[in-house]
Amino acid sequence: MKLKRAKAYKKLLHQYELNFGFREPYQVLVDWQILQDAYNFKIDLIARLEKILGGQVKPMITTCDMRHLYAAKPKNETLILQAKEYERRRCNHQDLDEPLSTLECLSSVVDPKDSKTNKHRYVVASNDISVRAHMRSVAGVPLIYITKSVVLMEPMANASEEQREREEKSKFKQGLKGQRKPDAGPKRKRNDEEEGQSIAGGATGDARPSKQKREKGPKGPNPLSVRKSTKEKSAPEASASKKANDAQPSTADATNTHDAEASGARKRKRKHKPKGDDTSAAIEDDGEVTAP
Numbered sequence: 434m435k436l437k438r439a440k441a442y443k444k445l446l447h448q449y450e451l452n453f454g455f456r457e458p459y460q461v462l463v464d465w466q467i468l469q470d471a472y473n474f475k476i477d478l479i480a481r482l483e484k485i486l487g488g489q490v491k492p493m494i495t496t497c498d499m500r501h502l503y504a505a506k507p508k509n510e511t512l513i514l515q516a517k518e519y520e521r522r523r524c525n526h527q528d529l530d531e532p533l534s535t536l537e538c539l540s541s542v543v544d545p546k547d548s549k550t551n552k553h554r555y556v557v558a559s560n561d562i563s564v565r566a567h568m569r570s571v572a573g574v575p576l577i578y579i580t581k582s583v584v585l586m587e588p589m590a591n592a593s594e595e596q597r598e599r600e601e602k603s604k605f606k607q608g609l610k611g612q613r614k615p616d617a618g619p620k621r622k623r624n625d626e627e628e629g630q631s632i633a634g635g636a637t638g639d640a641r642p643s644k645q646k647r648e649k650g651p652k653g654p655n656p657l658s659v660r661k662s663t664k665e666k667s668a669p670e671a672s673a674s675k676k677a678n679d680a681q682p683s684t685a686d687a688t689n690t691h692d693a694e695a696s697g698a699r700k701r702k703r704k705h706k707p708k709g710d711d712t713s714a715a716i717e718d719d720g721e722v723t724a725p
């Protein structure tokens with residue numbers, strides 16, 4: 434499966450999970466025709482289904498479609514054996530003399546009350562065009578089919594998409610109501626409107642929502658300003674300490690001055706040897722320490 438397609442399927446499944454409550458293991462109603470086509474293309478249908486849906490799959494076949502397999506000419510024994518391992522979805526058509534068409538049977542199984550909802554959250558894997566066309570009118574039915582030996586999932590049908598949007602809107606409204614509940618009603622409503630304005634045209638005014646933003650605000654610039662202040666602080670401190678060192682050498686600097694004294698002493702030895710003269714030595718020391 435191509436990476437791009439796999440990503441699209443993952444996103445699609447996520448939407449089905451969020452908006453229609455799909456969960457693993459995914460119940461996949463397979464019709465006899467897609468089984469036959471998968472057999473002809475030598476496709477391991479269940480493995481492909483698991484890849485597409487990205488999870489465990491529980492394949493199911495209706496009693497009517499099982500009967501279609503038995504009635505097929507030529508009869509495909511391997512396919513029958515394979516389909517027998519799937520969970521049998523009883524459709525209450527078993528007492529009829531002839532099985533219903535896949536369209537009639539699957540329609541009654543997926544949406545028994547014709548309420549355009551996929552109550553039991555079935556995925557439908559069908560290579561019957563009329564079946565898929567009907568299922569597109571039912572909200573929240575992932576549709577899988579085979580074309581040219583490739584197993585594909587249809588993008589979300591309009592009915593599902595509209596249902597999804599409706600639910601998202603209602604959830605959004607519920608969310609807003611939920612926010613309003615703890616606080617007083619009308620005031621909160623005004624704030625919501627202002628929030629909407631600020632989102633649309635940037636933050637303006639001193640309304641309460643902006644006050645919330647202000648509370649959050651200092652967290653952002655703080656690290657920068659702190660860093661800046663430390664730099665400013667540290668620089669004068671360093672220079673101040675340098676001056677202090679010049680004035681009163683610390684113990685660490687004392688060793689340096691001793692070295693300087695030693696080297697200076699050698700130099701001084703050539704020029705003149707004022708061993709007893711402390712003041713002149715101290716002046717020369719200072720000059721030599723500050724020069725480098």
Ligand SMILES: [Zn+2]
Nearest residue numbers: 497524526538
């Ligand atoms: Zn049936």
